[in-house]
Amino acid sequence: MVMNTRSGINEKKETPPTKANAMPLRKRGGTVSNIYLALIFIFLYAPIVVLIINSFNAAKSRVVWGGFTLDWYRKLFQNADIIDALRTTIIVAVLSAVIATLAGVLSSVGIYALPKRFRRIMMQITNIPNITPDLVTGISLMLLFYFLRAQTGFVTLLLAHIAFNIPFAILSIMPKLRQMDMSLYEAAQDLGCTPAQAVRKVLIPEIRPGIVTAFILTLTLSIDDFVISYFTAGNQVTTLALTIYSMARKSVNPQINALSTLMFMTVFILLIIINMRTSSKNRIAHNGVISADRKIGKRAFTTQRKE
Amino acid sequence: MNKRFGRLSFPYIIWVAVFTIAPLLLVAFFAFTSYDINGNLYFTLQGFRNIFSGATVTLDWLGLKSILGLDIQVPVYVTVFLKSLSIAVIATLISLLLGYPVAWLLAKLKIAKKRSADFLLFLTVMPMWMNALLRTYAWLALLEPTGIINTFLGNLGIGPVQFLYNDFGIGLGMVYNYLPFMILPIYSVLVKIHPSLLEASSDLGADNIYTLRKVIIPLSLPGVYSGINMVLMPAMTTFLIPDLLGGGRYMLIGNAIQRQYMISRDYTTGSALTILLLIFVLISMSVINRNAAEMSEEGGLM
Numbered sequence: 073m074v075m076n077t078r079s080g081i082n083e084k085k086e087t088p089p090t091k092a093n094a095m096p097l098r099k100r101g102g103t104v105s106n107i108y109l110a111l112i113f114i115f116l117y118a119p120i121v122v123l124i125i126n127s128f129n130a131a132k133s134r135v136v137w138g139g140f141t142l143d144w145y146r147k148l149f150q151n152a153d154i155i156d157a158l159r160t161t162i163i164v165a166v167l168s169a170v171i172a173t174l175a176g177v178l179s180s181v182g183i184y185a186l187p188k189r190f191r192r193i194m195m196q197i198t199n200i201p202n203i204t205p206d207l208v209t210g211i212s213l214m215l216l217f218y219f220l221r222a223q224t225g226f227v228t229l230l231l232a233h234i235a236f237n238i239p240f241a242i243l244s245i246m247p248k249l250r251q252m253d254m255s256l257y258e259a260a261q262d263l264g265c266t267p268a269q270a271v272r273k274v275l276i277p278e279i280r281p282g283i284v285t286a287f288i289l290t291l292t293l294s295i296d297d298f299v300i301s302y303f304t305a306g307n308q309v310t311t312l313a314l315t316i317y318s319m320a321r322k323s324v325n326p327q328i329n330a331l332s333t334l335m336f337m338t339v340f341i342l343l344i345i346i347n348m349r350t351s352s353k354n355r356i357a358h359n360g361v362i363s364a365d366r367k368i369g370k371r372a373f374t375t376q377r378k379e
Numbered sequence: 380m381n382k383r384f385g386r387l388s389f390p391y392i393i394w395v396a397v398f399t400i401a402p403l404l405l406v407a408f409f410a411f412t413s414y415d416i417n418g419n420l421y422f423t424l425q426g427f428r429n430i431f432s433g434a435t436v437t438l439d440w441l442g443l444k445s446i447l448g449l450d451i452q453v454p455v456y457v458t459v460f461l462k463s464l465s466i467a468v469i470a471t472l473i474s475l476l477l478g479y480p481v482a483w484l485l486a487k488l489k490i491a492k493k494r495s496a497d498f499l500l501f502l503t504v505m506p507m508w509m510n511a512l513l514r515t516y517a518w519l520a521l522l523e524p525t526g527i528i529n530t531f532l533g534n535l536g537i538g539p540v541q542f543l544y545n546d547f548g549i550g551l552g553m554v555y556n557y558l559p560f561m562i563l564p565i566y567s568v569l570v571k572i573h574p575s576l577l578e579a580s581s582d583l584g585a586d587n588i589y590t591l592r593k594v595i596i597p598l599s600l601p602g603v604y605s606g607i608n609m610v611l612m613p614a615m616t617t618f619l620i621p622d623l624l625g626g627g628r629y630m631l632i633g634n635a636i637q638r639q640y641m642i643s644r645d646y647t648t649g650s651a652l653t654i655l656l657l658i659f660v661l662i663s664m665s666v667i668n669r670n671a672a673e674m675s676e677e678g679g680l681m
Binding site: 105109122178179185186209215231238242292296298299313316321339340 | 641
């Protein structure tokens with residue numbers, strides 16, 4: 073399948089752009105381009121689909137269909153290690169998302185109120201985790217805990233997750249703050265609100281969409297993280313991603329299929345929620361190079377809204 | 380906005396100092412220091428010495444040994460680094476070749492306001508959010524000697540083909556994992572190219588290929604550069620892909636570093652390697668970004 077996909081792609085590579093140029097607006101791709109797109113999406117999704125199907129496959133072999141079963145899921149939920157990892161994953165995700173979102177709100181408001189020069193510096197520092205590879209982020213946090221002689225475990229894992237989540241929270245909330253008309257806040261005070269009331273009744277409702285996105289986003293990132301957890305969790309605690317890693321290194325095991333399917337589904341649902349929130353506000357497509365340029369990877373998509 | 384709110388940023392300033400800046404400085408710090416038996420820090424160059432003056436092997440890179448028959452002795456880590464670099468570059472080029480047409484087709488659908496455009500874009504973005512572990516694991520099951528692809532080939536009387544534990548498997552894993560990171564930035568540039576530019580080009584007598592060469596490709600270069608950035612960097616630093624698809628036998632710089640920290644527990648050598656890798660990554664990123672910046676200035680349209 074791989075070979076087919078790739079050779080098919082190479083042959084067709086040049087055709088679509090030239091063909092398309094003729095009538096860039098009116099003419100649709102044509103058969104060749106449709107086949108090409110189909111092959112690429114098969115390439116992107118076939119492995120995941122096969123994995124999901126196999127999580128329901130009664131035969132242990134991944135090649136033969138042995139009938140539908142939920143046995144692997146049942147075994148999964150009887151596996152004490154996995155239940156333990158699931159609990160850790162959920163606790164760390166929820167705690168780190170809540171803390172990072174709260175910290176993100178306070179920090180965003182604080183950074184926004186700083187003089188312009190400092191604001192720019194703080195935003196650049198906030199962007200550092202985006203430009204350093206995950207590997208380096210994970211290692212640097214591990215070295216911090218090592219240097220402080222902190223025993224790696226639940227606390228270091230949680231701190232690491234909060235650390236990589238806060239910048240994402242700020243990057244989700246800050247655009248909403250920029251869009252907000254600050255005279256509304258002043259007007260509220262002129263009309264007799266105390267500063268605290270003005271924050272509660274005007275500021276927070278204005279940036280609420282950013283806050284909600286920040287929460288779902290940090291939750292997703294925390295559930296999904298492998299590399300940073302790997303370096304900061306130590307031997308005592310383990311998350312689902314770490315469990316999958318250690319199981320996958322030993323052998324291919326249908327229980328991992330079931331576990332991966334559950335994680336895919338969770339992340340998928342969270343993503344659909346984020347995506348609906350972002351695209352309903354603003355059509356996804358007309359976004360700049362700027363956002364894609366500066367933000368590495370995942371952020372490229374979320375922060376697009378800001379421009 | 381009330382200036383007093385500025386104070387709310389102070390805890391965050393302390394937080395980033397401790398959890399973002401200090402940890403990065405510590406990597407540089409531990410590259411030159413180590414703990415002695417009594418737990419006291421001392422200065423050492425042992426990490427760099429381990430990298431540069433360890434065992435040597437004959438360099439086989441770009442056919443130096445296999446084709447030219449040269450016998451150049453270099454430290455093991457140099458070969459690991461060069462191997463990581465070449466496989467990351469190849470994976471990036473393949474992603475570009477595969478991804479550019481996809482970006483173009485998606486942009487075309489979007490400009491033509493086809494409903495499918497948003498859905499296909501969502502499908503492209505989705506895998507970016509799934510962690511590399513799950514996606515790489517999914518391939519493992521397909522590529523195994525007894526996996527689906529080999530079974531299929533077996534029925535045709537071919538194979539079994541060894542997909543795993545070699546350059547092909549690792550490269551495939553990288554292309555698969557990072558392709559969406561190539562498509563998206565190119566797409567976001569292409570979708571902004573005004574259709575009238577293409578019409579103008581053809582009105583002025585350019586044929587399609589000429590328009591592609593002189594208009595579309597130059598205007599899309601900023602997106603191409605940022606796509607290259609987004610693929611090359613993770614491909615260069617991954618430890619997961621060689622670890623899973625290489626079955627522990629395949630060493631790239633990412634898992635060389637991971638092993639120093641997690642298996643040998645040699646933080647000094649690990650940090651020295653990390654610093655060298657980070658310097659390399661930052662230099663190549665700034666070169667790519669400078670090119671991108673120049674391009675977008677020259678283009679003037681972005």
